[in-house]
């Protein structure tokens with residue numbers, strides 16, 4: 031019997047307080063990567079870069095054949111329900 035993954039909806043902000051995007055996170059724990067398919071309401075203009083302070087907060091990557099953003103440690107904070 032397999033338990034379905036819980037989805038947590040969180041809001042992701044740059045450390046300069048600029049809103050970046052909403053993310054549907056699969057499972058609990060810290061945010062270290064974002065699958066692009068789970069990103070909603072994306073406010074960034076250049077992928078992985080804060081539209082306000084223009085500091086990169088993530089690197090483009092692929093995880094398990096899914097396009098993703100690898101979050102750079104210490105560059106973002108999240109609000110919302112996160113495990």
Ligand SMILES: [Zn+2]
Pocket residue numbers: 044045046047048080081082083084085
């Ligand atoms: Zn910023």
